[in-house]
């Protein structure tokens with residue numbers, strides 16, 4: 001008689017990609033010259049925005065480079081939620097000189113702009129050619145990211161988002177070409193962030209951690225960063241809202257934001273982000289704010305299919321005990337996310353001032369665009385277009 005077949009070990013190979021160099025801590029942005037030297041780069045284009053230019057922070061960066069005898073050119077005309085037209089203008093500027101790298105300096109928008117410029121500069125074409133499901137792994141110009149907000153995690157991700165202004169579609173572009181070769185993560189740059197930006201970007205980072213942890217593509221590598229990010233962000237969101245100069249909390253938020261970026265770059269985001277991008281594109285709601293509008297409702301919708309995972313998020317946030325049941329922990333999680341929104345003054349779409357008729361009319365389009373991005377496919381419950389429409393109706397004024 002043949003013996004029982006040994007059980008086959010089912011193993012899944014996880015993939016991970018990270019910036020080659022990281023400098024983390026107060027003052028890290030002052031090391032840009034040394035980083036460029038070590039990478040053999042010497043002709044950077046700094047991509048930033050007008051606000052940072054006027055704040056004097058760009059000048060500080062350039063002064064630091066001069067100490068390494070490196071001259072930089074600056075493009076400061078990026079726009080919030082970058083459009084294809086804004087990228088083309090930046091690209092024209094880039095082509096006026098022989099740059100060997102692009103430095104993204106700012107919040108998510110300048111860094112995302114830098115990523116798109118770096119790819120188009122080498123591979124040509126237009127932004128729309130690169131949107132998902134296209135994957136751009138072949139390298140563009142090297143990207144160095146210096147975030148000035150604690151939120152997008154863009155410094156550690158292989159994604160960029162560009163809006164097609166002719167269709168109001170937020171195009172997700174993915175691939176290793178968008179992963180910065182180096183990131184300088186300097187929390188001191190966030191000390192002057194105004195409260196609204198602090199809250200929106202902070203909730204974006206928390207959303208990255210939660211979505212990476214519940215994603216169908218979550219893996220043991222991404223899980224470590226997701227849980228660590230949630231642990232760092234959750235107790236400090238209110239602290240940075242109440243006291244912008246709380247250095248300890250700012251440092252934790254910056255580290256958590258980068259860890260959340262690593263987590264979702266290697267596990268993807270899910271339904272919150274899928275539904276958030278169309279809100280941003282059609283109604284010009286900042287990215288973190290549209291995530292926040294969705295997070296409690298989408299969490300309640302998705303949790304039944306991933307009880308253990310969401311309960312673990314609640315434990316990482318320190319709002320549920322290790323021995324508390326999953327249902328109880330998830331109840332606390334949904335309540336806490338709603339309470340964070342209340343305390344950090346996150347408006348509903350209605351309170352934000354969105355026209356109710358336009359909202360209703362666009363719900364079917366937004367549901368289709370959410371599905372087309374692919375992100376809802378990673379959600380614990382993969383929703384139908386009708387379910388997404390229902391969720392948009394539910395968050396209108398929860």
Ligand SMILES: [Fe+2]
Nearest residue numbers: 152204208273
């Ligand atoms: Fe995000």
